[in-house]
Amino acid sequence: xxxxxxxxxxxxxxxxxxxxxxxxxxxxxxxxxxxxxxxxxxxxxxxxxxxxxxxxxxxxxxxxxxxxxxxxxxxxxxxxxxxxxxxxxxxxxxxxxxxxxxxxxxxxxxxxxxxxxxxxxxxxxxxxxxxxxxxxxxxxxxxxxxxxxxxxxxxxxxxxxxxxxxxxxxxxxxxxxxxxxxxxxxxxxxxxxxxxxxxxxxxxxxxxxxxxxxxxxxxxxxxxxxxxxxxxxxxxxxxxxxxxxxxxxxxxxxxxxxxxxxxx
Amino acid sequence: xxxxxxxxxxxxxxxxxxxxxxxxxxxxxxxxxxxxxxxxxxxxxxxxxxxxxxxxxxxxxxxxxxxxxxxxxxxxxxxxxxxxxxxxxxxxxxxxxxxxxxxxxxxxxxxxxxxxxxxxxxxxxxxxxxxxxxxxxxxxxxxxxxxxxxxxxxxxxxxxxxxxxxxxxxxxxxxxxxxxxxxxxxxxxxxxxxxxxxxxxxxxxxxxxxxxxxxxxxxxxxxxxxxxxxxxxxxxxxxxxxxx
Numbered sequence: 281x282x283x284x285x286x287x288x289x290x291x292x293x294x295x296x297x298x299x300x301x302x303x304x305x306x307x308x309x310x311x312x313x314x315x316x317x318x319x320x321x322x323x324x325x326x327x328x329x330x331x332x333x334x335x336x337x338x339x340x341x342x343x344x345x346x347x348x349x350x351x352x353x354x355x356x357x358x359x360x361x362x363x364x365x366x367x368x369x370x371x372x373x374x375x376x377x378x379x380x381x382x383x384x385x386x387x388x389x390x391x392x393x394x395x396x397x398x399x400x401x402x403x404x405x406x407x408x409x410x411x412x413x414x415x416x417x418x419x420x421x422x423x424x425x426x427x428x429x430x431x432x433x434x435x436x437x438x439x440x441x442x443x444x445x446x447x448x449x450x451x452x453x454x455x456x457x458x459x460x461x462x463x464x465x466x467x468x469x470x471x472x473x474x475x476x477x478x479x480x481x482x483x484x485x486x487x488x489x490x491x492x493x494x495x496x497x498x499x500x501x502x503x504x505x506x507x508x509x510x511x512x513x514x515x516x517x518x519x520x521x522x523x524x525x526x527x528x529x530x531x532x533x534x535x536x537x538x539x540x541x542x543x544x
Numbered sequence: 545x546x547x548x549x550x551x552x553x554x555x556x557x558x559x560x561x562x563x564x565x566x567x568x569x570x571x572x573x574x575x576x577x578x579x580x581x582x583x584x585x586x587x588x589x590x591x592x593x594x595x596x597x598x599x600x601x602x603x604x605x606x607x608x609x610x611x612x613x614x615x616x617x618x619x620x621x622x623x624x625x626x627x628x629x630x631x632x633x634x635x636x637x638x639x640x641x642x643x644x645x646x647x648x649x650x651x652x653x654x655x656x657x658x659x660x661x662x663x664x665x666x667x668x669x670x671x672x673x674x675x676x677x678x679x680x681x682x683x684x685x686x687x688x689x690x691x692x693x694x695x696x697x698x699x700x701x702x703x704x705x706x707x708x709x710x711x712x713x714x715x716x717x718x719x720x721x722x723x724x725x726x727x728x729x730x731x732x733x734x735x736x737x738x739x740x741x742x743x744x745x746x747x748x749x750x751x752x753x754x755x756x757x758x759x760x761x762x763x764x765x766x767x768x769x770x771x772x773x774x775x776x777x778x779x780x781x782x783x784x785x786x787x788x
Binding site for chain 2: 284304313319325326327329330336339380388394405406449464465471475479511
């Protein structure tokens with residue numbers, strides 16, 4: 281029990297330290313530059329306490345309940361005992377042997393993104409200002425699908441040892457093509473969803489997976505090849521959200537085109 | 545009071561739904577694929593309650609503090625009409641929230657060790673610390689610049705893709721020249737810079753500004769700050785690797 285209390289206090293202090301510069305900047309600009317007292321100071325203070333308390337509880341819980349099991353799992357799934365390569369190692373790596381790694385990467389990428397607090401925040405805001413045209417839940421599902429595909433492909437890249445930049449370049453080209461074809465309203469949101477997917481919940485588990493994988497495969501350097509998964513997890517959500525917008529406008533168009541016929 | 549309580553309880557249910565997939569994935573892999581028992585069930589149970597309560601409090605606090613603060617500051621700056629102070633605020637917010645980001649500190653230390661092993665810098669404690677420190681401030685500076693450019697873009701009404709697409713082209717072109725050891729780190733640094741407190745605040749700032757300025761649409765112009773803040777670190781970190 282005492283380990284919980286120590287952990288809680290340590291995390292609370294580090295959260296306060298993270299939030300302090302942000303608070304300092306806001307208070308300085310509000311009082312010295314804008315020169316107006318905060319409106320509804322009581323509400324803001326309660327809200328800030330909720331944010332700090334919430335982040336602390338969230339991080340302590342993750343550290344105690346999820347991360348030990350999740351990272352141990354990532355290590356076990358990538359270890360050669362589990363993968364048990366089917367062919368003589370002298371023939372090289374057979375990427376098919378690692379199928380559980382891809383499946384785990386896809387599942388854990390999807391599940392952790394769905395719980396990512398900063399994505400929840402952006403999705404709430406998007407639903408509010410689009411007047412409900414964008415559903416927070418669908419947006420989060422598309423982003424999660426993008427991360428899921430990104431992590432699976434990223435682990436495949438580590439196994440096969442192909443160059444990171446080739447994937448990134450192809451990904452960027454797809455994003456640019458989609459941008460020219462997508463409704464204007466979605467572009468900013470789609471680009472933003474690339475940046476918000478990778479924080480508190482996703483990064484530790486995905487990093488463990490990448491480093492575990494890069495250290496078990498002969499010829500991979502965990503320090504070099506372990507990186508790059510986060511980049512995949514930031515790129516594919518953009519593609520997924522743009523695709524979501526394209527598909528939903530297409531469905532809306534089709535509904536408009538089909539309706540008159542039904543009326544005949 | 546009753547309605548507040550109700551909202552809180554609804555939010556708890558929401559948090560449970562948000563977190564359920566992680567537990568399902570972990571459970572299925574542990575029991576059916578790895579065929580092992582679940583260790584420390586008590587710790588997991590208490591930890592789960594912490595996570596659910598934490599997410600619930602965070603989302604409640606978001607709507608009470610981070611969103612309104614970001615939006616009212618955007619309105620105040622728009623009414624004040626001083627571009628200089630708005631841009632100074634934008635830069636400070638980007639720089640100040642990034643420089644202390646724990647994920648960034650971890651990545652910078654890792655990068656310094658890799659650079660030392662690869663022989664790019666001297667393999668001494670001092671050189672490694674210098675390199676990590678320089679990298680951290682480079683990234684923080686690049687995020688400050690990103691928020692500054694992003695705010696300027698909202699004010700001027702430039703389409704976001706005119707900034708992002710040349711940025712991508714810059715990233716691709718620099719990849720060809722940057723040392724191999726820095727590329728993975730550079731790409732990842734774009735993802736680690738936007739923390740859980742920064743994202744809602746910066747989003748509210750963008751949306752608030754684009755609602756306050758006539759002729760801007762919050763949906764088209766309001767988003768994009770985070771996208772720019774995820775792109776500039778990649779460019780700046782590669783530049784750091786090339787010139788150091």
